[in-house]
Amino acid sequence: MNIIQKILVPLQGSPNGSSAIEAGLHFAQTFGAHLSILHVRPDSRDIAPLAGEGISGAMVEEMISSAEAENSERLQKARTTFDTCMAKHNITLTSPSPRERKPGTVSASFSALTGNENEVIAFQARVSDVIVVPHPNAGDEISSSEALHSVLFDSGKPVIIAPSTLPPALGSRVCIGWNGSPESASALQSFLPWAYKAEAVQILYSEEYQRRGPHATEVKDYLAFHGIEASVQEFGVIRNNVGASLLSACDAFKADMLCIGAYSHSRLRQLILGGVTRHVLEHAKLALFMGR
Template identity: 30%
Template sequence: MKAILVPVEPHASIRSVLDAALLIAGRFGSRIEGLALGPDIPASIAFDVPTSWAILSEKEQRDLVEQSRQLFEGFMLSCGVQQAGVADEASYSWLGRQLFGDSYIGSFGRVFDLIVLGQPGIRDEPPRLATVEAALFESGRPILLVPPAAPASIGEKIMIAWNGSTETARTIAFAMPLLAKASQVIVLTLEGWGADGPSGEELTSRLQRNGIKAEAVTHSMKAHSPGEGILEQAAAFHADLLIKGAYTQSRLRQFIFGGATSHILAHARVPVLMAH
């Protein structure tokens, strides 16, 4: 995971996003590349786009880009991160002088190993769900979703929410560098939840062949939903990273009926690695 993309915009949890990106970069000697993020403005304004964005002047947009750049570079300098990185040490760079939209994150993110984003806020507050979904559905790359509270570590104790799905299998493949460095990995299966596919024990045995310290556990789903059950078990295990495939049900079905991904996007208090 040598190439990390961090879309930057001023919001309450941006410090946690940068902290998380730096934790990953420190483990892999990665370059963190930041750019200024703003929502796409379609012909008809989307419900989660602040109406103020539609009337931003060019100067206001330039000011926002500069504010984002200063925030990003100020954080890196305060943490002792250099632009010209030493081999196997974290480094950073800033990309461009304009405001980039969500759709650009979806396309440009394809050339990165990881995209780090904040947990979506409420109403029109950033981070936006539109940014997360653009990265998930358009980049083909994994995202690290970071909660508002800054994590102390990422990837020491990992929980995999295994449901046998293609999406989760793909996410695990992306996560192999992290899994290889973890001190403990739990493969969680919830009874009565999941797609037709290999069991948690079958996954665990293959991870162990790769030298990963994995253990399979199965729990009854005492919570009201799979999402609640997953987060309860992650908290009980004291996981510092949760791995889960995103939207194994359709987004429309999750919007109407709810789903594990929707619940985790809204309520996770631990960093979550997701891919679709």
């Protein structure tokens, strides 16, 4: 099940950027895939309309110049982070074109595009197999991060949130959070290549959080059709906190990766993610595979 061939890692200067690159490279090595690092430069010309809001042309030019300098510094930092990681692992650098690499081999490229960060990343994600992003640092950043909302809800592709500190193994012992919903089904289908490669797979469910839909035992049978052996484990919900209970069950299994559906109680992107999703994002120490 070697269908993962292009892994996108947006690199925008996050302090956890190195972990995201390392995680992306690990999965590129697992699947013999291409690692595509993307840096998006904001268009400094977007500042120009401010001239009509009581700001002089000279001030606008100064602001554009300052923005250009800041953008160049961010780009240089991103490129240095990328080059350091590739040199550490002796990875061959190629162009983003698939015509310049042999299918099934590990390769990497760095691209810098100019435009709206969230839009460019979402568009590039649509022609990738999976997106690996750095883990946000704080709860406030998670709930308000437009970039995270963009890749989760606008890309149409699964997203892996890399942990701040990578575990010794990644994708070796994996859990699948299941509640019968369409979102969890979509995440499950996208997660099949990882489940197939894993050494141990466990399906986690709670009768208290089960939605109308197939039971976890049916997921076990579904995975068996794909040649994937999995165990099923029910977890109890402690103090009405499904997210914390789910992570506790992952710890008990010694999982290094969790697959869940991404939920939102509102379709308006500016509102925070659903409670379970948000708790898992804020507190997980393992890699999160999310789809919807």
